[in-house]
Amino acid sequence: MIYTITLNPAIDRLVFLEEPLAKRKNNRAREIRYDIGGKGTHGSYAMSKLKVANLALGFAGEQNFAKFTQILAEKAISHQFLAVPDCATRESIILIDPDNLGSAMVTEPSLKVSVKEKQSLLTFLAEHLKPEDMVLVAGSQPEGFELADLKELLTVIQKAGSFLACDLSDEALQLAVELAVDFIKPNEFEIEALIDGQQTIEEKLADLAEKITCIVASRGSKGCLCYYGGNQYKVTAPKVSEINDTGAGDCFVGSFLATFYQTQDIEASLKMASACAASKVQHEDSSFFDVTEANQLIHSVEIQIEEENYAISNRKSSPS
Amino acid sequence: MIYTITLNPAIDRLVFLEEPLAKRKNNRAREIRYDIGGKGTHGSYAMSKLKVANLALGFAGEQNFAKFTQILAEKAISHQFLAVPDCATRESIILIDPDNLGSAMVTEPSLKVSVKEKQSLLTFLAEHLKPEDMVLVAGSQPEGFELADLKELLTVIQKAGSFLACDLSDEALQLAVELAVDFIKPNEFEIEALIDGQQTIEEKLADLAEKITCIVASRGSKGCLCYYGGNQYKVTAPKVSEINDTGAGDCFVGSFLATFYQTQDIEASLKMASACAASKVQHEDSSFFDVTEANQLIHSVEIQIEEENYAISNRKSSPS
Numbered sequence: 001m002i003y004t005i006t007l008n009p010a011i012d013r014l015v016f017l018e019e020p021l022a023k024r025k026n027n028r029a030r031e032i033r034y035d036i037g038g039k040g041t042h043g044s045y046a047m048s049k050l051k052v053a054n055l056a057l058g059f060a061g062e063q064n065f066a067k068f069t070q071i072l073a074e075k076a077i078s079h080q081f082l083a084v085p086d087c088a089t090r091e092s093i094i095l096i097d098p099d100n101l102g103s104a105m106v107t108e109p110s111l112k113v114s115v116k117e118k119q120s121l122l123t124f125l126a127e128h129l130k131p132e133d134m135v136l137v138a139g140s141q142p143e144g145f146e147l148a149d150l151k152e153l154l155t156v157i158q159k160a161g162s163f164l165a166c167d168l169s170d171e172a173l174q175l176a177v178e179l180a181v182d183f184i185k186p187n188e189f190e191i192e193a194l195i196d197g198q199q200t201i202e203e204k205l206a207d208l209a210e211k212i213t214c215i216v217a218s219r220g221s222k223g224c225l226c227y228y229g230g231n232q233y234k235v236t237a238p239k240v241s242e243i244n245d246t247g248a249g250d251c252f253v254g255s256f257l258a259t260f261y262q263t264q265d266i267e268a269s270l271k272m273a274s275a276c277a278a279s280k281v282q283h284e285d286s287s288f289f290d291v292t293e294a295n296q297l298i299h300s301v302e303i304q305i306e307e308e309n310y311a312i313s314n315r316k317s318s319p320s
Numbered sequence: 321m322i323y324t325i326t327l328n329p330a331i332d333r334l335v336f337l338e339e340p341l342a343k344r345k346n347n348r349a350r351e352i353r354y355d356i357g358g359k360g361t362h363g364s365y366a367m368s369k370l371k372v373a374n375l376a377l378g379f380a381g382e383q384n385f386a387k388f389t390q391i392l393a394e395k396a397i398s399h400q401f402l403a404v405p406d407c408a409t410r411e412s413i414i415l416i417d418p419d420n421l422g423s424a425m426v427t428e429p430s431l432k433v434s435v436k437e438k439q440s441l442l443t444f445l446a447e448h449l450k451p452e453d454m455v456l457v458a459g460s461q462p463e464g465f466e467l468a469d470l471k472e473l474l475t476v477i478q479k480a481g482s483f484l485a486c487d488l489s490d491e492a493l494q495l496a497v498e499l500a501v502d503f504i505k506p507n508e509f510e511i512e513a514l515i516d517g518q519q520t521i522e523e524k525l526a527d528l529a530e531k532i533t534c535i536v537a538s539r540g541s542k543g544c545l546c547y548y549g550g551n552q553y554k555v556t557a558p559k560v561s562e563i564n565d566t567g568a569g570d571c572f573v574g575s576f577l578a579t580f581y582q583t584q585d586i587e588a589s590l591k592m593a594s595a596c597a598a599s600k601v602q603h604e605d606s607s608f609f610d611v612t613e614a615n616q617l618i619h620s621v622e623i624q625i626e627e628e629n630y631a632i633s634n635r636k637s638s639p640s
Contacts, residue, residue: 015413015426015428017426021343021424021426022424023341023417023422023423023424024422024423024424025424025425026425026426026427027424027425027426027427028426028427028429029426029427029428029429030429031429032428032429063387064387066383066386067383067384070383093335093413095426097343102343102344103343103344104341104342104343104344104345104347105345105346105347106335106337106341106346106347106348106349106415107346107347107348107349108335108349108352109349109350109351109352
């Protein structure tokens with residue numbers, strides 16, 4: 001089974017305005033749409049679309065729990081979120097001017113989790129995880145969930161022997177590297193921040209690959225670099241006309257992990273992930289992608305392999 | 321009993337921003353507060369604060385019904401709203417810059433009521449209303465609730481013999497005048513729109529008072545003109561330092577009707593209403609007022625009475 005963990009999800013409220021947003025006036029909305037915000041749930045969405053069984057876990061506020069789970073259900077995401085009493089899952093309000101003239105985003109403060117809920121999540125994982133499972137921990141942490149809590153969470157998953165994928169940023173990403181998790185997906189800026197010294201990005205990645213089974217370094221529309229099994233894979237994404245690249249990374253991670261979990265074939269996984277992300281950026285929605293479209297785009301993904309581009313030492317095994 | 325009817329309520333979501341609202345960036349909110357939006361519920365709030373029993377009625381969307389009734393409960397408003405399936409009560413999102421540098425309001429489309437819900441409201445009223453009751457119909461109409469529906473609603477209330485107060489605008493106000501309801505509260509612009517011709521505002525009001533028991537014409541911070549029982553009452557509001565006048569009219573209507581229902585004393589009612597509204601404008605919140613403060617301000621309300629300022633003909637009686 002694959003589990004995704006979204007510690008700090010959001011409900012995206014897309015507000016389509018009749019006229020461009022202006023202060024000191026009543027701005028009328030012509031339509032409201034809802035979507036799930038939160039990298040783990042986006043991963044689950046991509047996995048579910050590829051028909052790979054998974055369960056979305058995490059914390060969600062009790063006050064708008066029904067709304068939250070309704071959106072998950074509409075997106076066919078299997079879920080088992082823990083309800084946090086006396087608070088609401090934060091909303092991201094996205095105010096969209098007509099004719100794509102621009103938008104403004106307003107994000108609310110996160111919910112606050114207590115020791116009780118943190119313990120419930122750890123207990124669930126300790127009781128359910130098996131070595132053949134895969135876990136994706138993605139996105140930011142809510143209030144009350146400190147770096148020490150994240151360390152405890154990642155450690156519980158590692159103790160269970162499950163394949164641990166992390167899509168994290170800043171000090172959380174740094175922690176994932178220190179704990180030598182099985183998968184990370186840093187962008188170029190994050191790689192720069194991870195290692196000091198006079199190395200090139202490729203040298204830095206090769207160093208990281210000494211302890212991390214699989215690294216995908218995203219380079220936006222150019223594609224990505226992947227380090228796995230002693231090889232470097234340079235992936236060139238299909239050329240498509242981009243409408244909205246928000247959520248492309250989450251789509252990549254979800255479809256990559258789903259394919260890798262099923263096939264353990266790194267090239268097939270990179271191709272499917274690049275194709276799904278290339279489909280995603282052609283759609284306005286921040287999570288939607290078309291599987292049929294992706295299956296056509298897969299033939300346009302180019303992969304250049306450089307074997308033994310970096311030293312191999314004490315590398316961990318792929319998930320069984 | 322007093323009933324208030326809010327056909328198209330809203331949930332006010334007050335979003336306090338960390339920095340002034342700007343497009344093309346992530347605007348972080350430091351705090352979210354909720355309030356009820358909807359003139360009838362604001363009337364009920366004022367009545368309840370003055371300890372006059374009342375019941376707030378109307379339509380509210382099923383999807384956020386719990387949130388809606390929770391806010392009503394927090395404001396100690398007795399309520400019996402009809403849940404409209406498959407839709408949400410609209411939210412008014414008020415984005416507030418720090419240090420009161422300005423705000424932007426975004427209003428969502430209203431819910432849509434069906435024949436079934438409209439009939440349920442009419443049935444409830446027909447079964448419960450008694451001649452000694454008072455009903456306030458206030459605010460806009462939701463989608464699916466046409467002017468003909470409003471006419472049917474007002475007629476059912478009039479058939480029950482209850483005192484019918486309307487705080488309506490535009491063609492709905494015009495309809496209330498045509499049906500000769502018992503109370504209206506137009507502002508100066510609305511009076512201009514109600515009657516054609518070369519009359520002064522006072523002449524126009526005197527004409528309206530021929531068929532409407534009680535008219536309160538608001539003049540903002542200057543006070544109001546009231547026509548009742550053949551007299552004209554010129555009410556001068558207490559001078560206070562105004563912070564936020566939003567909701568002052570609803571506060572006036574609610575406290576006026578509550579006092580008038582209990583005492584049938586027009587002067588006492590006008591004084592209490594002016595004092596409550598003068599307290600309201602000194603507070604940031606769009607509904608809160610301080611009853612103790614109002615009871616002090618009541619002594620600063622000045623009323624100038626001009627008897628038989630206009631012809632009396634066929635005037636209706638006040639509520640028993």
